[in-house]
Amino acid sequence: MLNPxxxxxxxxxxxxxxxxxxxxEKLIQxxxxxxxxxxxRAACRQSGGRLMGSFYHWYxxxxxxxxxxxxxxxxxLLGLMERADHTDYAAIEPLLNSTRGVLAVVPHHxxxxxxxxxxxxxxxxxxxxxxxxxxxxxNPGNEVFDRLSHWFWGPRSNVGxxxxxxxxxxxxxxxLRSGALVFIMPDALRSEDHALAIPFCGRPIxxxxxxxxxxxxxxxxxxxxxxxxxxxxxxxxxxxDEVVPVANEEILLTDDTQRRVADxxxxxxxFTFYEQFISVQMLYWxxxxxxxxxxxxxRGLSRLQVDLMADLxxxxxxxxxxxxxxxxxx
Numbered sequence: 001m002l003n004p005x006x007x008x009x010x011x012x013x014x015x016x017x018x019x020x021x022x023x024x025e026k027l028i029q030x031x032x033x034x035x036x037x038x039x040x041r042a043a044c045r046q047s048g049g050r051l052m053g054s055f056y057h058w059y060x061x062x063x064x065x066x067x068x069x070x071x072x073x074x075x076x077l078l079g080l081m082e083r084a085d086h087t088d089y090a091a092i093e094p095l096l097n098s099t100r101g102v103l104a105v106v107p108h109h110x111x112x113x114x115x116x117x118x119x120x121x122x123x124x125x126x127x128x129x130x131x132x133x134x135x136x137x138x139n140p141g142n143e144v145f146d147r148l149s150h151w152f153w154g155p156r157s158n159v160g161x162x163x164x165x166x167x168x169x170x171x172x173x174x175x176l177r178s179g180a181l182v183f184i185m186p187d188a189l190r191s192e193d194h195a196l197a198i199p200f201c202g203r204p205i206x207x208x209x210x211x212x213x214x215x216x217x218x219x220x221x222x223x224x225x226x227x228x229x230x231x232x233x234x235x236x237x238x239x240x241d242e243v244v245p246v247a248n249e250e251i252l253l254t255d256d257t258q259r260r261v262a263d264x265x266x267x268x269x270x271f272t273f274y275e276q277f278i279s280v281q282m283l284y285w286x287x288x289x290x291x292x293x294x295x296x297x298x299r300g301l302s303r304l305q306v307d308l309m310a311d312l313x314x315x316x317x318x319x320x321x322x323x324x325x326x327x328x329x330x
Contacts, residue, residue: 017053101176108286176218
């Protein structure tokens with residue numbers, strides 16, 4: 001296996017490119033169309049890079065990581081990742097050394113695969129570790145995790161991978177109740193019908209409310225985390241937020257509206273933590289182009305504005321009862 005970390009360093013001249021090169025896009029398996037170009041340039045600008053070259057270098061890194069974790073040389077890959085990991089785990093040690101289940105909430109940002117692998121490797125001897133993710137048939141790229149489960153850890157490693165299906169959800173619930181560490185990626189959207197919009201990096205983003213619901217059912221701690229790049233190679237640092245409190249199940253048992261509001265607040269808190277990194281590292285987020293393609297900004301309303309709008313609703317002519325009703329029945 002060629003050293004992917006060394007290759008990423010050798011490829012740094014790619015960052016100096018300031019024009020589109022289709023042959024490079026083919027090489028790094030990241031084809032673009034004309035509609036993508038202004039979105040890529042915008043993402044590069046928000047990340048402090050040199051336009052197209054930053055995109056090419058980043059997607060080469062993604063390809064190198066994907067190829068490395070599909071390999072079969074576990075000791076060498078683990079050694080490379082350990083040298084690349086600049087994470088300070090001290091703040092989460094008390095939580096991960098406890099018996100409480102932990103729901104680690106990580107977006108598709110930067111080297112999230114490496115962050116997940118290193119954290120799983122660090123704590124797998126202390127507790128069961130599961131990665132809960134969408135089926136590869138519906139989410140291209142997730143086959144990387146299927147491969148990892150087979151060759152990197154194996155069946156007796158205390159690390160498992162479950163798909164986002166009813167059976168997989170039941171497995172994750174049982175594991176969390178037993179004190180497992182479960183990774184979940186909240187920026188993956190299964191259905192717009194079951195999502196709510198929240199403000200994120202100047203635009204609305206639709207998020208599912210499954211994370212707080214899962215934590216509430218299992219009394220698990222919600223731990224937001226995000227992978228961030230270090231330098232121009234494959235080095236990375238995982239950053240952690242404080243545990244996000246989730247409303248008790250008994251309090252919300254009879255009030256669906258209160259439950260949704262409470263879960264919405266949890267997701268707002270999680271994505272506010274992500275925003276401080278992604279807003280200046282947009283290029284490294286898997287959903288960057290989709291997010292930047294949304295027209296218009298997400299404009300919030302103050303409490304006073306909400307009250308004024310609420311006062312106008314009863315006076316809307318379309319909502320007024322008719323002044324006269326004529327009975328045309330015989």
